Amino acid sequence: MRTVAGPTGRVVVVGAGLGGLACAIRLAAAGREVTVLEREAYPGGRAGKLSLDGYEFDTGPTVLTMPDLLADLAGTVGEELSDWLTLTRLDPAYRAHFPDGSTLDVITDTARMAGEVSRVCGPREADGYLRFVDYTRRLWRLERDDFIGRNLDTPRDLLTINLLRLVAMGGFRRLQTKVNQFFRDERTRRIFSFQAMYAGLAPHDALALYAVISYLDAVAGVYFPLGGMHAVPKALARIAEKHGVTIRYGTRVTGVLTSAGRARGVTVHDGEFVPADVVVLNPDLPVAYRDLLPERGEPRLRYSPSCVVLHAGSTQRYERIAHHNIHFGRSWKRTFDEVIREGRLMSDPSLLVTNPSRSDPSVAPVGRQTYYVLAPAPNLATSAIDWRGGGAGAYRADLIETLERRGYIGFDAGVEVSHLVTPADWAADGMAAGTPFAAAHTFRQTGPFRPGNLHPGLDNVVFVGSGTQPGVGVPMVLISGRLAAERITGVRR
Numbered sequence: 001m002r003t004v005a006g007p008t009g010r011v012v013v014v015g016a017g018l019g020g021l022a023c024a025i026r027l028a029a030a031g032r033e034v035t036v037l038e039r040e041a042y043p044g045g046r047a048g049k050l051s052l053d054g055y056e057f058d059t060g061p062t063v064l065t066m067p068d069l070l071a072d073l074a075g076t077v078g079e080e081l082s083d084w085l086t087l088t089r090l091d092p093a094y095r096a097h098f099p100d101g102s103t104l105d106v107i108t109d110t111a112r113m114a115g116e117v118s119r120v121c122g123p124r125e126a127d128g129y130l131r132f133v134d135y136t137r138r139l140w141r142l143e144r145d146d147f148i149g150r151n152l153d154t155p156r157d158l159l160t161i162n163l164l165r166l167v168a169m170g171g172f173r174r175l176q177t178k179v180n181q182f183f184r185d186e187r188t189r190r191i192f193s194f195q196a197m198y199a200g201l202a203p204h205d206a207l208a209l210y211a212v213i214s215y216l217d218a219v220a221g222v223y224f225p226l227g228g229m230h231a232v233p234k235a236l237a238r239i240a241e242k243h244g245v246t247i248r249y250g251t252r253v254t255g256v257l258t259s260a261g262r263a264r265g266v267t268v269h270d271g272e273f274v275p276a277d278v279v280v281l282n283p284d285l286p287v288a289y290r291d292l293l294p295e296r297g298e299p300r301l302r303y304s305p306s307c308v309v310l311h312a313g314s315t316q317r318y319e320r321i322a323h324h325n326i327h328f329g330r331s332w333k334r335t336f337d338e339v340i341r342e343g344r345l346m347s348d349p350s351l352l353v354t355n356p357s358r359s360d361p362s363v364a365p366v367g368r369q370t371y372y373v374l375a376p377a378p379n380l381a382t383s384a385i386d387w388r389g390g391g392a393g394a395y396r397a398d399l400i401e402t403l404e405r406r407g408y409i410g411f412d413a414g415v416e417v418s419h420l421v422t423p424a425d426w427a428a429d430g431m432a433a434g435t436p437f438a439a440a441h442t443f444r445q446t447g448p449f450r451p452g453n454l455h456p457g458l459d460n461v462v463f464v465g466s467g468t469q470p471g472v473g474v475p476m477v478l479i480s481g482r483l484a485a486e487r488i489t490g491v492r493r
Contacts, residue, residue, distance in 0.1 A: 001151050003490040005459040007277040009033060011488065012266055014253045014292070015282030017045025018474060019464035021236040022073055022481025023280055024245045029076040030489045034245045035276075037268065039252040044233035045282065045465075046436055047474075052417040055313035055370055056363040058229040059421070060436065062354045062372055063324065065216040066475040067223050070232065073478065076493075077243040084235040086226035088359060093222035095322035096191045097406065099330045104187060105322070108221040121185040132182040132192060135169070136215035142166055143212055148470045150492065151483050152448035171209035178208035190328055192218060194350065197376060198473055200304025200440030202336035207443065216475060224323060224359050232474075256281075256292050256461065263461050266292075278460045278488050285451050285467030286432040286439075293461070299451055302444075303379045304437035304472070305339050306423040310373040310399055316414030317369050318355075320407065325353040327406050335376075343382035345395065349375050349402065368416070375399055380423050380434035387424035396420050438466040446471070453480065454487050462487050 011027055013020045016038035024034045042049065046060035064087075071081040081087075092105035104120045107113040110133055118126035146162040170178055179193045193203035195213040225231040241247055252269040256279055265275035281288040290298040329335060329348035338344045354372040357364040364370045378385070385391045400412045423434030432438075439445045453468040455461035464484040466472040486492050 001486065001490075001492065002153050002454055003486075004278055004454070004462065004488050006262065008460075008488050010275070010277045011035070011280060012037060012274055012276035012278070013280040013282060013464075014266060014288075015039075015045055015465075016043035016233065016237060016247060016249075017282045017465060017477070018047055018233055018236070019466070019477045019481045019484070020045070020280065020282030021233060021240055022478050023282075023464050023484045025073055025236065025240050025243065026076055026482060026485035026493075027488060028240065028243045028245050030485070030491070032488070034240075035274065036240070036245060036247040037251045037253050037266065037274065038247060038249050041249050042234070043237040043247070043249075044230055046431075047229055047233050049228070049230040050311060050419060052311070052313060052419060054365040055368070055417055056228060057311040057370060057372065057419070058356070059309075059311075061229055061474050062352075062356070063217070064223045064225065064229060064232070064474060065220055066478075069475055069478045070236075073236070073481070074239055077239065079239055079242075081235075084239060085231060087223045088226070090222045090224055090323050090359070092322050093218060094191075094324045094326055096187070097325060097327045098187050099328060102187065103320075104191060106191060106218050108219060110219070117188060121188055125183060125185050125188055128182040128184070129188065132179070133215075133219055135182070136211050136219060139166075139169060139171065139209065140212045140215045140220075142169070143171075143209060147209075147447060148476070149479055149482075151453070151486060152469060153452070155448050157448055166209060171207065173208045174204055175206040175208045175210055176203040178211060179203070179214075186332075187328075190332065191326070194326065197305070198437070200435075200437050200472065201442065202333070202340055204333055204336070205340075206441070207446075210441065213473070222324065224356070226360055226362075228356055228360065228363055253292065255294075256458075258295075258458060261458060263458050278462065280462045280464055280484055280488075282464050284431050284438065285463050285465065287430050288463065290432075293455075293458070298432075301432070301439040301451070302442055303381055303433035304435050304440040306377045306379040306426060306433070306435035306437070308375045308377045308395060308399065308423070309421040310371070310396065311419045311421070312371040312373065312411075312415050313364060313417040314369050314371060314411070314414040315367075315416060316408070316410055318408060321353065321355055321358075323355055323359050325355070327351045327353060339376050339378050340382075343378040343384070345378070345385070346376060351375050351402070351406075353403070353408075373399060373403065377423055380427055383423070385423075387422040392420055392422050392424075395422075432467075438472050441471055453484050
């Protein structure tokens with residue numbers, strides 16, 4: 001494993017996102033002097049917050065899996081996660097709503113879920129589900145340590161016995177093809193393959209090895225933190241500060257100062273220079289190259305599709321929904337082609353609707369509800385949609401009309417406050433190509449082929465977050481924090 005050259009005692013982390021905080025805590029545990037510089041007045045990065053007239057919204061991820069990664073992180077400094085964060089396991093993890101009016105609850109208790117699949121789709125499909133669980137569990141165990149949880153410098157690092165096992169399990173076939181081997185019902189085929197969008201690809205394009213996302217989502221369990229997802233970075237920031245990390249909020253870094261092939265520190269918006277032996281960059285990786293390391297240029301990448309998110313505070317409560325809801329349109333492959341290949345909005349979109357106040361009433365005024373509605377959208381690199389002109393308003397109206405057709409009767413009339421986030425807003429917030437999902441997980445942008453977390457020309461600059469290894473999603477970003485710290489300490493944990 002390549003590591004940072006030279007002294008590493010004094011580290012500056014740019015950005016208090018989940019990856020930056022995870023790295024900072026691990027470095028503090030290893031005895032480093034760590035300063036985190038965050039442009040906002042609070043931690044979180046993409047896992048931010050929005051407050052509107054008594055309503056509290058999560059602005060980034062809403063699905064939390066693998067909380068053991070958080071527990072392990074807290075444990076590096078001798079803390080119990082439960083002392084800092086209250087987690088509830090969601091039951092069901094999701095409720096899937098299909099165009100024929102049927103629903104299927106995704107339950108992470110395997111025996112109960114088999115019964116649910118049998119009820120909705122028949123006993124043969126339930127048998128396929130049990131075989132799929134066994135397959136994805138083995139796939140996760142195979143990938144976790146050799147391909148996800150360690151630093152990969154070259155393709156040669158992949159050459160282990162587990163690579164042969166992964167090939168034998170069909171990990172390099174297409175995800176939809178593999179899922180179809182276990183399921184015959186179109187409904188189960190969708191519910192166990194839509195997660196490919198988290199990796200920035202359509203299910204019929206993604207590799208089968210990404211079935212591990214379905215495992216984490218639909219088998220290992222989905223959790224909700226009291227106070228919303230933003231409670232996670234808040235807890236990590238408090239843990240970090242308790243153990244000696246200095247976090248400076250409202251401090252915008254303007255560049256990394258370099259000489260003789262090394263970073264000497266960073267400059268901030270008021271002209272101050274903050275010296276460092278090592279600089280860790282948590283901003284979106286291409287943007288960090290472009291704005292903070294301009295001499296290296298921005299890497300050429302294929303980006304994931306983006307999304308539009310509608311935050312709504314409402315008087316309306318809907319009894320037929322769960323905390324997380326997937327509403328599938330009638331179209332499937334065609335809509336992925338529209339948003340990814342053609343740069344157009346989905347003509348018949350599948351939507352994620354999250355209702356956090358159902359699990360935690362504190363995020364809304366008494367008797368009110370919060371809704372987070374996510375619709376896939378093309379990124380700015382593939383689309384010419386004018387989000388700053390009339391595009392945003394027109395799509396908001398279309399989105400609400402779609403919601404009302406799918407059972408959210410009176411949704412528009414019940415909205416008291418709302419905020420729409422478009423790809424243009426993601427770009428303005430520092431995300432390349434206007435997508436919060438970073439570079440797509442194509443084969444050429446996966447593992448050692450993904451942009452590395454150790455800068456190729458500056459031997460003491462390290463990257464952390466979804467743009468580098470291992471990739472997108474809260475679990476992967478937390479792992480990226482550990483991998484970045486290992487580059488600095490030289491110790492694999």
